[in-house]
Amino acid sequence: MNANLEPGIFDSLRLELRRGCLIVAVLAQLRDEHYGYTLRKALASEGLAIEESTLYPLLRRLETQGLLTSEWREEDKRNKRFYRLSPEGEAILTQLLVEWNGINESLHKILKEKIAR
Numbered sequence: 001m002n003a004n005l006e007p008g009i010f011d012s013l014r015l016e017l018r019r020g021c022l023i024v025a026v027l028a029q030l031r032d033e034h035y036g037y038t039l040r041k042a043l044a045s046e047g048l049a050i051e052e053s054t055l056y057p058l059l060r061r062l063e064t065q066g067l068l069t070s071e072w073r074e075e076d077k078r079n080k081r082f083y084r085l086s087p088e089g090e091a092i093l094t095q096l097l098v099e100w101n102g103i104n105e106s107l108h109k110i111l112k113e114k115i116a117r
Contacts, residue, residue: 022050024100026058027085027093030068035080059083067092 025048029039036055043050062068067089070081085093 022048022054022058023062024093024096026050026055026062027067027089027096030083030085030089031093033082033084035075035082039083062089 025043025046026039029042034042036052036059039059040050040052040055059068059070063070063083067086068083069086070083072079072081074080
C-alpha cells in the first residue's frame with residue numbers, strides 16, 4: 001500500500017510515536033526544575049519542539065499521577081508554576097529508560113537485518 005494514498009496516515013502514526021517520546025523527554029528534563037516556558041525552550045533546544053496545548057495537559061497529568069511536583073512562586077514579578085520530577089517520577093523514568101533502551105536495541109537489530117538482506 002502506498003502511504004501517499006492515505007495522506008493522514010503518516011501524521012497519525014507520527015503523533016503516536018511522539019507521544020511516548022515526549023513523556024520520557026519531559027520526565028528527563030524535569031530532573032532540573034522548570035516552569036512551562038523554560039521547559040519548552042529546553043526541549044526545543046534539544047530538537048524536540050512541543051506545543052503549549054500539548055505540554056500543559058501533559059504536565060497536569062504527570063503531576064496527577066504523582067510523577068511530578070509543582071509549586072507556585074513569584075519570579076520577575078510574575079507568578080509561575082515550577083515543576084520538578086518527584087521521587088516516584090525518578091523511579092518511573094529509570095524504568096522507562098530501561099524499556100526505551102531495550103526497544104531501541106531491538107529496533108536497531110531488526111532494521112539492521114532488513115538492510116543486510
